[in-house]
Amino acid sequence: MAPSPNQEASNTPDDTVTLGAVGEFGLIARVTRERIQPAATLLGPGDDSAVVAAPDGRVVACVDVLVEGVHFRLDWSSPVDVGRKAAAANLADIAAMGAVPTGLLVGLAAPRDTPVEVLEGLADGLWAEAGLVDVGLVGGDVASSSQLVVSVTALGTLEGREAVTRSGARPGDVVAVCGRLGWSAAGLAVLTRGFRSPGAVVDAHRRPQPPYAAGPAAAVAGATAMIDVSDGLLADLAHVAEASGVRIDLRRTAFAIPDRLRDVGSALGVDPVDWMLTGGEDHALAATFPPSTPLPEGFTVVGAVEEGTGVTVDGEAHEGPSGWQHFT
Amino acid sequence: MAPSPNQEASNTPDDTVTLGAVGEFGLIARVTRERIQPAATLLGPGDDSAVVAAPDGRVVACVDVLVEGVHFRLDWSSPVDVGRKAAAANLADIAAMGAVPTGLLVGLAAPRDTPVEVLEGLADGLWAEAGLVDVGLVGGDVASSSQLVVSVTALGTLEGREAVTRSGARPGDVVAVCGRLGWSAAGLAVLTRGFRSPGAVVDAHRRPQPPYAAGPAAAVAGATAMIDVSDGLLADLAHVAEASGVRIDLRRTAFAIPDRLRDVGSALGVDPVDWMLTGGEDHALAATFPPSTPLPEGFTVVGAVEEGTGVTVDGEAHEGPSGWQHFT
Numbered sequence: 278m279a280p281s282p283n284q285e286a287s288n289t290p291d292d293t294v295t296l297g298a299v300g301e302f303g304l305i306a307r308v309t310r311e312r313i314q315p316a317a318t319l320l321g322p323g324d325d326s327a328v329v330a331a332p333d334g335r336v337v338a339c340v341d342v343l344v345e346g347v348h349f350r351l352d353w354s355s356p357v358d359v360g361r362k363a364a365a366a367n368l369a370d371i372a373a374m375g376a377v378p379t380g381l382l383v384g385l386a387a388p389r390d391t392p393v394e395v396l397e398g399l400a401d402g403l404w405a406e407a408g409l410v411d412v413g414l415v416g417g418d419v420a421s422s423s424q425l426v427v428s429v430t431a432l433g434t435l436e437g438r439e440a441v442t443r444s445g446a447r448p449g450d451v452v453a454v455c456g457r458l459g460w461s462a463a464g465l466a467v468l469t470r471g472f473r474s475p476g477a478v479v480d481a482h483r484r485p486q487p488p489y490a491a492g493p494a495a496a497v498a499g500a501t502a503m504i505d506v507s508d509g510l511l512a513d514l515a516h517v518a519e520a521s522g523v524r525i526d527l528r529r530t531a532f533a534i535p536d537r538l539r540d541v542g543s544a545l546g547v548d549p550v551d552w553m554l555t556g557g558e559d560h561a562l563a564a565t566f567p568p569s570t571p572l573p574e575g576f577t578v579v580g581a582v583e584e585g586t587g588v589t590v591d592g593e594a595h596e597g598p599s600g601w602q603h604f605t
Numbered sequence: 606m607a608p609s610p611n612q613e614a615s616n617t618p619d620d621t622v623t624l625g626a627v628g629e630f631g632l633i634a635r636v637t638r639e640r641i642q643p644a645a646t647l648l649g650p651g652d653d654s655a656v657v658a659a660p661d662g663r664v665v666a667c668v669d670v671l672v673e674g675v676h677f678r679l680d681w682s683s684p685v686d687v688g689r690k691a692a693a694a695n696l697a698d699i700a701a702m703g704a705v706p707t708g709l710l711v712g713l714a715a716p717r718d719t720p721v722e723v724l725e726g727l728a729d730g731l732w733a734e735a736g737l738v739d740v741g742l743v744g745g746d747v748a749s750s751s752q753l754v755v756s757v758t759a760l761g762t763l764e765g766r767e768a769v770t771r772s773g774a775r776p777g778d779v780v781a782v783c784g785r786l787g788w789s790a791a792g793l794a795v796l797t798r799g800f801r802s803p804g805a806v807v808d809a810h811r812r813p814q815p816p817y818a819a820g821p822a823a824a825v826a827g828a829t830a831m832i833d834v835s836d837g838l839l840a841d842l843a844h845v846a847e848a849s850g851v852r853i854d855l856r857r858t859a860f861a862i863p864d865r866l867r868d869v870g871s872a873l874g875v876d877p878v879d880w881m882l883t884g885g886e887d888h889a890l891a892a893t894f895p896p897s898t899p900l901p902e903g904f905t906v907v908g909a910v911e912e913g914t915g916v917t918v919d920g921e922a923h924e925g926p927s928g929w930q931h932f933t
Contacts, residue, residue: 320768323848325667325771325833326699330662330663331662331664334659336656336657337654337655338657338708338743338758339655340712341712342746342756348748370654374652416668418670420754422752424750428712440654442648443651520652
């Protein structure tokens with residue numbers, strides 16, 4: 278049984294209300310109260326499981342884990358930002374299959390002394406991002422831990438289409454991207470150096486803006502393979518190249534450098550194209566299309582699929598890291 | 606990009622291969638290799654998302670978070686046991702809706718120095734438990750953290766039936782349970798006192814044996830409400846009583862005390878019925894049925910639904926805790 282809401286034993290000295298004070302059920306009540314579930318949520322939070330519509334007889338599902346100090350810092354990002362980012366990382370994985378999201382679940386592990394308002398902010402962020410694609414937070418679980426860990430599961434529907442996997446790229450296809458590249462990396466570079474501006478790139482790091490609708494649009498247009506850019510374009514396209522048994526060659530000059538990235542790059546002495554090639558967390562979509570396919574709005578051709586293996590830039594191997602280094 | 610498999614920098618001095626050494630992709634390769642996916646897995650691990658069958662146009666979904674030191678101890682349970690328990694907790698939540706599981710996803714956060722064999726054992730346990738109900742581990746994510754956190758998502762199908770929620774119990778219904786009660790609590794009591802036997806109750810704590818098939822069977826038989834006993838029978842039935850707007854009264858004499866529990870209770874000076882009423886983690890199923898419903902095999906009547914609120918035992922409030930105390 279959850280402690281009663283007026284239990285104060287676990288409050289910190291400054292009267293911050295903590296997770297320990299309200300308990301699991303108190304938190305769940307706070308973050309589910311007065312939320313409006315969309316039509317796809319057939320049964321929302323409050324039972325052993327949720328029930329979500331899967332209209333074409335299949336469900337698309339993925340999970341992403343974000344850890345405080347590894348994927349986010351609460352001195353750099355607000356709890357709302359963290360919630361948005363956790364949802365965005367998953368919703369982009371649904372979009373990358375050519376699917377449309379139908380619901381989110383969250384598995385949360387948090388220290389007992391976590392202020393409830395941090396967790397409420399996190400839930401607000403999850404709901405805000407979910408609202409962009411008309412889905413709800415349909416279920417979850419909360420446990421006590423030493424470090425804040427947010428594990429989000431996203432569900433989606435393919436609307437009767439085939440899933441666009443990583444393995445369908447064929448020599449002759451074009452490679453195209455949709456959404457921001459390098460913005461989050463530029464923002465992280467700024468924050469790492471102790472700055473808080475320019476706001477545009479710092480905000481991009483805090484709150485990715487994946488082009489959710491572009492995923493289904495690419496599927497409809499005939500995309501042969503697709504991936505969301507979470508680790509870095511080179512690193513993620515390497516998965517497509519490997520799964521498809523092809524080489525992907527990018528053209529450096531095909532990347533139009535946004536003025537903001539050029540300015541930040543100049544200030545920090547970094548070639549902004551490197552951020553665009555190796556920066557993750559913007560959750561752009563990268564897809565391959567048969568040649569002469571009319572591309573959906575927002576996609577720009579940046580390279581071609583060829584015979585061979587690996588990812589090259591202008592025919593050459595890229596020097597240096599190709600993206601986010603897991604566990605290093 | 607994942608570190609190359611022969612990278613040794615993160616190995617511990619005794620040459621244990623760690624998560625940090627093999628990296629995220631190395632771990633995923635190890636735990637997905639040579640696994641056979643059942644028919645419901647339309648697209649398994651290795652892409653942005655998985656695709657799972659949802660034959661009646663709906664998907665049942667739930668998430669449970671297990672934290673090392675809170676929900677399990679690796680000196681008391683093997684990694685395989687932890688994996689089984691994490692899967693069981695979720696699969697029981699699917700069964701408690703009257704649904705049949707279709708797939709599992711896992712969000713894992715683990716310290717970099719975690720031996721890979723611990724995580725392989727955990728994956729083996731997830732697969733072993735999933736195999737009991739013919740489902741696969743269809744996807745997941747791995748992140749670096751200071752504490753081992755296992756967040757499992759289970760998916761299921763209602764096979765065309767309505768979900769059995771917590772809110773359908775009506776005065777006059779009988780309350781029945783299926784599966785073990787109190788065994789895990791007795792095992793925990795033994796372990797907490799520094800013993801490792803009797804093996805039957807210790808094993809019950811390490812590896813719950815939820816009666817998965819009893820959930821759909823109860824739904825088919827006409828169960829009006831159902832819940833899985835994860836926190837303790839009294840605590841969990843309190844959710845049913847609250848959601849249904851009824852009182853639930855249990856009969857203490859209706860609980861047949863297994864000899865094992867009686868023996869352990871005698872040795873430790875505990876009334877075994879208290880374990881049966883308040884012990885969680887066995888993941889028994891508790892359901893209500895209209896009077897005179899022929900109960901499915903394995904269900905035993907232990908009480909009745911009445912007008913009122915709360916849960917009573919022989920008409921009286923239960924003294925002491927009613928189950929697992931979250932965050933206390």
